[in-house]
Every structure is written in C-alpha cells, then in structure tokens.
Amino acid sequence: MKAARLSAAIVQTKPAKGRYAENLQTAREAFAQLAERPPDLVVFPEAAFTGYFLEGGVYDLALPAKRFADDLARTWRDACGTQSVDIVSGFYENDEGTYYNSAIYLRVEPDTERVVHVHRKMFLPTYGVFDEERFLSRGRKLGVFETGYGKVAMLICEDAWHAIVPTIAAVKGARVLIVPSASPGRGIDGEGELSSITQWRDMLRLAAAEHGVFVLYAGLTGFEGGKGMTGSSCAIDPRGVVLVQAPPAEPTIVRADLDLREIDIARASLPLIGDLDAALPDLLLDEELPLPRGSRDVPRR
Amino acid sequence: MTFLVVETPKPALQAPAIDVAVTAEWLTEFLRDELIVRRGIERAVIGLSGGVDSAVTAFLCARALGPKNVHAIRMPYATSSPESLSDARAVVDALGTLERTIEITAAVDGYLQYEPEAGPRRRGNVMARMRMVVLFDQSAKLDALPVGTGNKTERMLGYFTWHADDTPPVNPIGDLFKTQVWALARYLGVPQALVEKAPSADLEAGQTDEADLGITYARADAILSELLLGYSDQQLIERGFAAQDVALIRKRVDATHWKRHLPTTAMLTNTAINEFYLRPVDY
Known part of the structure; x- marks a missing residue:
C-alpha cells in the first residue's frame, strides 16, 4: 500500500565552494531543524555539497555514490537519530574514474541505508556560461523507480528543460518529479523577479499540469564568482499550481505537505498522460525522426 | 546556520475567485449567440424576483440585447415580501428595461382551494410552477425567449422546483456558484441592497436560503467546488472542512442527480431518443 500523503522538505542550500565537510555540517543543521517534525523526504539541490561551478575541481570533489550515501545517512542520524527518511541530493559522482553530475535517492532506515537510485544528468549544458561536458560524462538512461509513495523520477536541471524528458518520466509511471538544480540567474527585463526564475517556474508548471504529476524543485542559492544561483525552490501540484516557493537568495527549508491522491483527480479531468501512452509509439516510430541507437541506417542531417 | x-x-476553503470582467463579457456573447444567432429572437423575458440571481441575469440580458429588448416580469403572490417587489423595481429603474407586474395569487389559489391541506413545500412548488406558466405565456405573447436564473449552488443542492426554476431553455449563470454570482453582481452594478440582503426563495415570511439549507453559501460553495473536482469526503475533511458540512452537501448532491436531468424514458428500440438517436442541441 503506497502512502497517500508525502511530507517533503526541500533544503535550499548556499554551499561553501568546495568545502564538503562544512556543507555536511550545514545539512546537519537543516536536519536538526526538521527533527521536531521529520518529513518523509528531504531534497537538496544540484551540487549541494560542493557548489556548482567547479571546473577541474570536480576531480577533487567527486565521490562514489556509496561514500556520499554513507555521509548523508550518518549526518541525518547525527541530527535525527533513528528516524527513517528518504534523501535526494545532487552531487558530483566518481564512478571508478568516470565523472558524472548525479542525483542520489537514498533510503535511510534506523540501522541501514540503501541507495534506491542514482540518476546521471543526461543533458550537460556546455554553452555560454556553462562548461559541464568538458569535465563530465553524460548519463544514458532516465530511471523511474519505486518509493514508499509511488514511482519517482529525478531530473537534474537541463534534463527538465527538454519537454520530452518529463514526458518520458511520466509515461514510465513517475508520479513525482524531483528536480535538483543550480540555475545562475539572468534576465532583468522580467516582472518582480529575474526572468530566468519565471522561465523555470513556467516550464515546471507546464510539465506538472500536462502529465498530472507533482514537481519538487530544489534550487541552489548563493553567489558563485559573480553568478547568483536563483533558489526559488518550490512544490507544484498536478494541476500546475505552485503550492509554495522559497525566495531566491536565502537558505530556506520548503515544507510541502502533498496529497498524492490529487494526481488521480487531476488526471481524471485532464487525461493527457493516458492519451499519450497510446499515441507515443506512433510518434516515436515516425520515419522522419532519427532512428534509435543501434539501427543500421541512422539518417544524417 | x-x-x-x-x-x-x-x-483556501472558498469557491474559486472569478475574473468578473471576463465572465461578464463571455456571458454577454453567450446570450447574443443563443438568442439572436441561433434562434433569431431579439428579446428576453425574465422573471424578476427581487433577488440577486434574476437581477444579474437581467443586467446580462440588457448588455447583450439592449434594455428595451428585456421584459422583466414581477410575479408576486399574496405573501411575497414587499421588499422583493421594491428590489425588483430597483433593477428595472437601474437598467431601463420594460417591465410588468402580474399577480399570481388568484391563479395559485384557484388550484390550492381544492388542496387546503397543502403545506409550505407544496404551496411553494405550485407558485414556482405558476410563475413558469406565466413566463412561457408572456414569451409567446412578446416573441421573447425565457431566460433562466438558477445558479450552480442551488442546482447542485437540488434547491429548486423541478420543471419550474430550471425550465427556461437558456441560462447564463447556471455554472456560477452563488458567491460568484455575488461577485459578478457587484461588477455589473446591481443595486447594493440586492447584493447584500440574505437570499430567500420568498415562499414564506422570514424564509432564508441559508436557514433552509443548513449551511452558508460561502461554506457550501467552497465544499461544492472541491467535491465536484473529485475530492472524497475524507479528503475534504482533511483539507479543513467540518465533517457535518461535508456530509450535508454530499447527501444533498447525491439525492438530487435526477433533478439535473430530463425525465427518464424507457428505452425499447435501437432508435431511442438521446440514447441511440443523438444530435447536438444546436444541430
């Protein structure tokens, strides 16, 4: 029996650049703040324990998933004892010498912890201010996995910018999309906020409403060498309504109490995901599309 | 840190707020399309009770058709409150519509004299149905279409007389909760006294809708708006509504589905109307 409600806490952190141990201590302080009313799920942003722009520093700070899981679980237990919890966090992953921008989904029980899933960012921005693919390898698969409250997918930052990624996550059964992100703010022609914040929120709202899924967005905050991360962590319901949102520039805990039955209600009134399930093969088998990897005649463009 | x-x-536990300007514009277009484009009828006839629903309907019709194409008919019974008549008069004065008062007392009593034991509910239903007799006859006389005035709250709660208040072929406000009708009334400029007074079917002295229903419109609309989306009773209670209010609304809604349908016809053939033989209403 899956839980009908999910109590989530998004921890919008402002990491000290490159100081992993110090950032674990900050997480411990956040956990301590949560201890009185422990959530079911804690979500940290992308690169939450190192900072985002590391360039070659990635090779110094990237960790095996197991080591990061151990550190997260120990930090949680230091603050919250034997309370069970699920934790999601972005981190730079070292998989035996191959480096990824990853997100971990960790289940922490009183005496043990289990890595439920590691998602490796598929879309590595390498343009303008971004330089990820120079240092990191691309993930190759979008995983959708079971949790105590239903199927979940993790999309890291640009993963969520390609409409087909949340679409495929939803078709594969995800009911909650967790989006750890680090978004350097830009655009001063918006209304009341940087326009990149508006753009992010609009996109996430559309994904939530189109597929009838909850979205938990965890945005890094703080400046990194003049580039201000836009925070604005938020929870969005399956109709695309922003339930709660953090300010852009302040370390914040966003507590979101979600009624997962809202998904069924939203999908009853707008059954797009069911329609897509039926039509997707026709769309993907279109001969004008690039053929799947491994087929003999990949068209050139 | x-x-x-x-x-x-x-x-929020309240019915969704509406954009009153957009709503007014949309309903004005709706009325023009239903009356003029679809039916070629330039005039509307409305039973003006002195309440906010028929006032809003009259204001919308005046916008859509022009005030001189709106016939406002007041149909008091002997026990109707004088305030209802004067409030209806205020709407006519504000809009400059055509108007007439037709007493229904003699017609109603002409029947009820043979049913002296009829209680308030039966008497109220006879009055409501008599008003529709008058309204449809006036419609034929004036070459004007009767326009309905039932709001979504009373339709969902079944708080109306079947084949009376719901009879006119066109209703601009039937998808607006009562609290939304109030908001629209303020925007349209309906006289303040009508918007602020306690709604009443005015079938008995001192009667109010909220006392009849056992719940305020604000609470009823809030519950209805979420119940209609598909929330279960348990979820509504979890969201902060009182269990007895949820039960009251659910019971009323579930007991009155039939009132929101045409009469049930036995199906005998594979050409049964509205079962096999299907055509859209505007076909």
Whole structure:
C-alpha cells in the first residue's frame, strides 16, 4: 500500500565552494531543524555539497555514490537519530574514474541505508556560461523507480528543460518529479523577479499540469564568482499550481505537505498522460525522426 | 546556520475567485449567440424576483440585447415580501428595461382551494410552477425567449422546483456558484441592497436560503467546488472542512442527480431518443 500523503522538505542550500565537510555540517543543521517534525523526504539541490561551478575541481570533489550515501545517512542520524527518511541530493559522482553530475535517492532506515537510485544528468549544458561536458560524462538512461509513495523520477536541471524528458518520466509511471538544480540567474527585463526564475517556474508548471504529476524543485542559492544561483525552490501540484516557493537568495527549508491522491483527480479531468501512452509509439516510430541507437541506417542531417 | 522555513499554505476553503470582467463579457456573447444567432429572437423575458440571481441575469440580458429588448416580469403572490417587489423595481429603474407586474395569487389559489391541506413545500412548488406558466405565456405573447436564473449552488443542492426554476431553455449563470454570482453582481452594478440582503426563495415570511439549507453559501460553495473536482469526503475533511458540512452537501448532491436531468424514458428500440438517436442541441 503506497502512502497517500508525502511530507517533503526541500533544503535550499548556499554551499561553501568546495568545502564538503562544512556543507555536511550545514545539512546537519537543516536536519536538526526538521527533527521536531521529520518529513518523509528531504531534497537538496544540484551540487549541494560542493557548489556548482567547479571546473577541474570536480576531480577533487567527486565521490562514489556509496561514500556520499554513507555521509548523508550518518549526518541525518547525527541530527535525527533513528528516524527513517528518504534523501535526494545532487552531487558530483566518481564512478571508478568516470565523472558524472548525479542525483542520489537514498533510503535511510534506523540501522541501514540503501541507495534506491542514482540518476546521471543526461543533458550537460556546455554553452555560454556553462562548461559541464568538458569535465563530465553524460548519463544514458532516465530511471523511474519505486518509493514508499509511488514511482519517482529525478531530473537534474537541463534534463527538465527538454519537454520530452518529463514526458518520458511520466509515461514510465513517475508520479513525482524531483528536480535538483543550480540555475545562475539572468534576465532583468522580467516582472518582480529575474526572468530566468519565471522561465523555470513556467516550464515546471507546464510539465506538472500536462502529465498530472507533482514537481519538487530544489534550487541552489548563493553567489558563485559573480553568478547568483536563483533558489526559488518550490512544490507544484498536478494541476500546475505552485503550492509554495522559497525566495531566491536565502537558505530556506520548503515544507510541502502533498496529497498524492490529487494526481488521480487531476488526471481524471485532464487525461493527457493516458492519451499519450497510446499515441507515443506512433510518434516515436515516425520515419522522419532519427532512428534509435543501434539501427543500421541512422539518417544524417 | 538557521534556515528560513516556508510551508504549503492551508487550503483556501472558498469557491474559486472569478475574473468578473471576463465572465461578464463571455456571458454577454453567450446570450447574443443563443438568442439572436441561433434562434433569431431579439428579446428576453425574465422573471424578476427581487433577488440577486434574476437581477444579474437581467443586467446580462440588457448588455447583450439592449434594455428595451428585456421584459422583466414581477410575479408576486399574496405573501411575497414587499421588499422583493421594491428590489425588483430597483433593477428595472437601474437598467431601463420594460417591465410588468402580474399577480399570481388568484391563479395559485384557484388550484390550492381544492388542496387546503397543502403545506409550505407544496404551496411553494405550485407558485414556482405558476410563475413558469406565466413566463412561457408572456414569451409567446412578446416573441421573447425565457431566460433562466438558477445558479450552480442551488442546482447542485437540488434547491429548486423541478420543471419550474430550471425550465427556461437558456441560462447564463447556471455554472456560477452563488458567491460568484455575488461577485459578478457587484461588477455589473446591481443595486447594493440586492447584493447584500440574505437570499430567500420568498415562499414564506422570514424564509432564508441559508436557514433552509443548513449551511452558508460561502461554506457550501467552497465544499461544492472541491467535491465536484473529485475530492472524497475524507479528503475534504482533511483539507479543513467540518465533517457535518461535508456530509450535508454530499447527501444533498447525491439525492438530487435526477433533478439535473430530463425525465427518464424507457428505452425499447435501437432508435431511442438521446440514447441511440443523438444530435447536438444546436444541430
């Protein structure tokens, strides 16, 4: 029996650049703040324990998933004892010498912890201010996995910018999309906020409403060498309504109490995901599309 | 470090706010399309009770057709409150519509004299149905279409007389909850006294809708708006509504589905009307 409600806490952190141990201590302080009313799920942003722009520093700070899981679980237990919890966090992953921008989904029980899933960012921005693919390898698969409250997918930052990624996550059964992100703010022609914040929120709202899924967005905050991360962590319901949102520039805990039955209600009134399930093969088998990897005649463009 | 904490707000527990300007414009277009484009009828006839629903309907019709194409008919019974008549007069004065008062007392009593034991509910239903007799006859006389005035709250709660208040072929406000009708009334400029007074079917002295229903319109609309989306009773209670209010609304809605349908016809052939033989209403 899956839980009908999910109590989530998004921890919008402002990491000290490159100081992993110090950032674990900050997480411990956040956990301590949560201890009185422990959530079911804690979500940290992308690169939450190192900072985002590391360039070659990635090779110094990237960790095996197991080591990061151990550190997260120990930090949680230091603050919250034997309370069970699920934790999601972005981190730079070292998989035996191959480096990824990853997100971990960790289940922490009183005496043990289990890595439920590691998602490796598929879309590595390498343009303008971004330089990820120079240092990191691309993930190759979008995983959708079971949790105590239903199927979940993790999309890291640009993963969520390609409409087909949340679409495929939803078709594969995800009911909650967790989006750890680090978004350097830009655009001063918006209304009341940087326009990149508006753009992010609009996109996430559309994904939530189109597929009838909850979205938990965890945005890094703080400046990194003049580039201000836009925070604005938020929870969005399956109709695309922003339930709660953090300010852009302040370390914040966003507590979101979600009624997962809202998904069924939203999908009853707008059954797009069911329609897509039926039509997707026709769309993907279109001969004008690039053929799947491994087929003999990949068209050139 | 101490983190700022922000939380999901508690549910608002009220019917959704409406954009009154957009709603008024849309309903004006609706009325023009239904009367003029679809039926070629330039005039409307409305039973003006002195309440806010028929006032809003009259204001919308005046916008859509022009005030001189709106016939406002007041149909008091002997026990109707004088305030209802004067409030109806205020609407006519504000809009400059055509108007007439037709007493239904003699017609109603002409029948009820043979049913002296009829209680308030039966008497109220006879009055409501008599008003429709008058309204449809006036419609034929004036070459004007009767326009309905039932709101979504009373339709969902079954708080109306079947084949009376719901009879006119066109209703601009039937998808608006009562609290939304109030908001639209303020925007349209309906006289303030009508918007602020306690709604009443005015079938008995001192009667109010909210006392009849056992719940305020504000609470009923809030529950209805979420119940209609598909929330279960348990979820509604979890969201902060009182269990007895949820039960009251659910019971009324579930007991009155039939009132929102045409009469049930036995199906005998594979050409049964509205079962096999299907055509859209505007076909």
